[in-house]
Amino acid sequence: MLTKYELWKVPMSETSPKLVSPSWLLERLDDPAITVLEISSDPEAKAYLKGHVPGAIFSFWKDLLWHETDREFVSSSELSSRLGEIGVSTDSTLVICGDPVQYGTYALWVMTMAGVKDVRILDGSRTRWINDGNPLETEGISREPINNGSLDPSIATRIGRDEVLQKINNPDTVLLDVRSPEEYRGERVSPPGGFDHGAERKGRIPGAVHLFFRELLNDDDTFISKEKLERKFSEVGVKKSSGKDIVSYCRLSHRATLSWFAMSEILGIEKAQIYDGSWTEWGSIVGFPIEL
Numbered sequence: 001m002l003t004k005y006e007l008w009k010v011p012m013s014e015t016s017p018k019l020v021s022p023s024w025l026l027e028r029l030d031d032p033a034i035t036v037l038e039i040s041s042d043p044e045a046k047a048y049l050k051g052h053v054p055g056a057i058f059s060f061w062k063d064l065l066w067h068e069t070d071r072e073f074v075s076s077s078e079l080s081s082r083l084g085e086i087g088v089s090t091d092s093t094l095v096i097c098g099d100p101v102q103y104g105t106y107a108l109w110v111m112t113m114a115g116v117k118d119v120r121i122l123d124g125s126r127t128r129w130i131n132d133g134n135p136l137e138t139e140g141i142s143r144e145p146i147n148n149g150s151l152d153p154s155i156a157t158r159i160g161r162d163e164v165l166q167k168i169n170n171p172d173t174v175l176l177d178v179r180s181p182e183e184y185r186g187e188r189v190s191p192p193g194g195f196d197h198g199a200e201r202k203g204r205i206p207g208a209v210h211l212f213f214r215e216l217l218n219d220d221d222t223f224i225s226k227e228k229l230e231r232k233f234s235e236v237g238v239k240k241s242s243g244k245d246i247v248s249y250c251r252l253s254h255r256a257t258l259s260w261f262a263m264s265e266i267l268g269i270e271k272a273q274i275y276d277g278s279w280t281e282w283g284s285i286v287g288f289p290i291e292l
Contacts (some may be wrong), residue, residue: 016265018108019223020120020282022129025095029054034124035092040099047099051136053122053129057086058140061103065110072276076153077113083116087143090151091115097122097129101221102213105257109274110269113158115151117265121261124222131220157260159247159273161281165288167247168206172239175208176248178259179279183251184210186292188253189283199283203290205249209236213255216262229262240269249275251284 003188036056038048040103043060052058061125064082067074080090094111096119098104110120122129130136167173182188186202203209215232218224224232230259233239238246248256253276263269275282282288 018120018261018265019123020095021123022132022134024288025122025180026134030168033093034095035088035178036097037088037107038093038097038099038126039103041103045140047126049140050137051130051138052126053097054135054137055141056097056137057088057143059086059102061107063108073110073113076151079111079114079116080148080151084146084148087146089146089150089184093118093120094120095120097125099126101127102254102258108255109157109257109260113153113155115153124218124220127221134245156263157159159275161275161277161285161288164205164247164249164275164282167245168289170245172243173245173247175205176236176238176246176259177204177208177210177254178213178248178255179210179250180212181210183279184208186234189279200282201290203283203292204279205282206289206291208249208291211236211238211259213250213258216259223262223266226266229267233263233267238263238269240267244271246272247275248272251279253278273292 036053038052038056038058039061040058041061042046045058048058065073065079083090094116096104096107098107104121104125108121112118150215167175177184182192183190184204186204188196188200189198190196213231215228216224223229246269248259250256253274256274256278260272260274263272283290
C-alpha cells in the first residue's frame with residue numbers, strides 16, 4: 001500500500017494532480033487509502049448496476065450533496081456525516097466517477113468547498129474506463145458506517161446572484177455561459193432533448209460570452225489537452241495572464257463546475273468562480289436583467 005506522500009509523488013496526469021487516468025486508478029484499486037465514488041444523476045443507478053469501476057460506491061448526487069429543502073448543497077458538517085453513513089472517510093483519497101462526467105466535477109467542487117482535502121476526478125469517467133477495456137463490477141457496493149471528524153470549509157470559489165449583478169459590464173470580469181447554444185441563444189431554458197423546464201425566462205446574463213462545456217471534452221469524456229483548453233478559453237477572453245475574474249454558470253451549476261475544473265485545476269486560473277444559482281435562479285428573479 002502506498003502512503004499519502006507516495007500517492008502524491010506518483011504521476012497521475014500530465015495536466016493536473018486532481019485528474020487521474022484510468023491506468024493510474026487500475027493500479028491502485030486494492031489500496032485501502034483510495035475510495036472510488038460514482039456520483040450519478042440517476043437515482044435508480046441503472047448505468048452503475050450494468051457495470052462500474054470495481055469497488056466504487058454509488059450515490060445519487062442529491063442524496064449526498066444537496067440540502068433536502070433549500071435547493072443548494074449541504075453544510076460541511078452534514079456532508080461529512082453523509083459520507084460517513086456510506087462508509088467513506090474524509091481522510092481517504094476520493095476518486096470521483098461522474099455519471100455524466102459533470103456530476104463528478106460538481107461533487108469535487110462541493111466536497112472541496114466543504115473541506116475534504118483529497119478529492120480527484122477519474123478522467124473520462126465510465127466512458128474511458130470501458131473504452132480502455134478495464135474490469136467492471138455489477139454488484140452494488142456497501143460499507144459499514146463510520147464517524148468522520150469536522151471539516152474546515154471555504155466558499156471562495158462560489159459567488160452569489162447579487163455579486164454577479166454587480167459584475168455586469170465590469171471590464172475586469174468575464175461572465176462565462178457554458179450551456180448549450182440553444183440555451184445561450186434564448187431558445188430553451190434547459191438542454192435540448194428533454195422537457196424544457198427550469199427558469200421562468202429564457203436568455204442569458206447580459207454580456208456573458210459562450211463556450212459550450214462539451215467543447216472541453218473529447219468524445220470519450222476525457223478533457224482535451226491543456227494546449228487545446230488554453231485556445232478554447234482564450235477565444236472567449238479567458239486567459240490566465242489577464243488577471244480577470246471569471247464567473248461560470250449554466251442551468252444548475254453542474255456544467256459550470258466542469259469549466260471551473262478546467263480553468264482552475266488544469267490551467268491554473270486562480271480567479272475562477274461558479275455562480276451556482278445559475279440560470280434556474282437568475283432567469284426566475286423578477287427585475288434581474290437578461291439578454292436575448
